Amino acid sequence: MISELNQRSRDIFRTIVDAYVETGEPIGSRTISRRLGIPLSPATIRNVMADLEDLGLLYAPHTSAGRLPTEAGLRLFVHGLLEIGALSEQERESIDAKCATSGRSLPDVLAEASSMLSGLSSCAGLVLAPKTDRALKHIEFVNLAPGRALVVLVTEDGLVENRVVEVPLGMPGSTLQTASNYLNAKLIGRTLDEAKTAVVREIDDQRTQLDELSSRVVEAGLATWAGSGSTGHLIVRGQAKLLDDVTALSDLERIRALFEALETKEAMLRLLDAANKAEGVQIFIGAENTLFSHAGCSMIIAPYQDSREQIVGAIGVIGPTRINYARIIPMVDYTAKVIGRLLG
Structure with missing residues (x-):
């Protein structure tokens, strides 16, 4: 046209x-x-x-x-027709500083990057954190309370995540230690899916030295991680900024609909996952996607890659359809590249 x-x-x-x-x-x-x-x-x-x-x-x-x-x-x-602007040196330096690891975990860096994009764009910042399909370094079970334990997972590139799992009541602490030792012997250098496949097969074949109680703990831990980590998880920052420029009741209704959409994490993950399948910055405007068909909103998002040049997550912003596309598109693009370098 x-x-x-x-x-x-x-x-x-x-x-x-x-x-x-x-x-x-x-x-x-x-x-x-x-x-x-x-x-x-x-x-x-x-x-x-x-x-x-x-x-x-x-x-x-x-x-x-x-x-x-x-x-x-x-x-x-x-x-x-859009003429995309270029980031100033000051803006680049600000993004570099906000995304610096400096002893922080990757989830903390991603959350900071999301907050930074929210502040620079006056929109809500979104990050789809990396999927846990990277090589593993360490896993540990920690007793929390009767019937509950914390599973701590560390990947080779430093990502640390926690999950709470249910364990049998009255289970001795030694069982958690046995489960931790067993998994650490099996998972180093493997992805979570690879580790799960190998461990479950060994348990099924009864070639493991684990007793029944420890086997149940191991299976519970792997099931929890595999179930929740396969699509990554969503970090949203700065939703309140979407209310700063509301001028009419219709605007308020659109923002309320957007807030509800942001709470539907599963739908957001599906949409962000779709963005991951394409290269470069993706722009979704209004009814271009089903999630925002009634919200009058736009999303600008870019995938980022790990050291193997595989797309592992995405970062961007969401706001009203009248966001400043020329300024925000290069901002999102540069931030995604910076995060990719951190994972390199």
């Missing part, structure tokens, strides 16, 4: 989208004429706006009002 727009139509369309990103308000022909800086009469501009409306790129929210871009119009603009 871009090819159907002449230069005049593109200039007017760009002016309308830029105004929408700045204010969220409809813009009329006289304001457009002043902004363009070229001699075009309001009547000529109105004719072009009518053509753009016929193409489904603009709409009038009220009678005799100015025009706003439709979600289809925004998608056309972002994918065909």
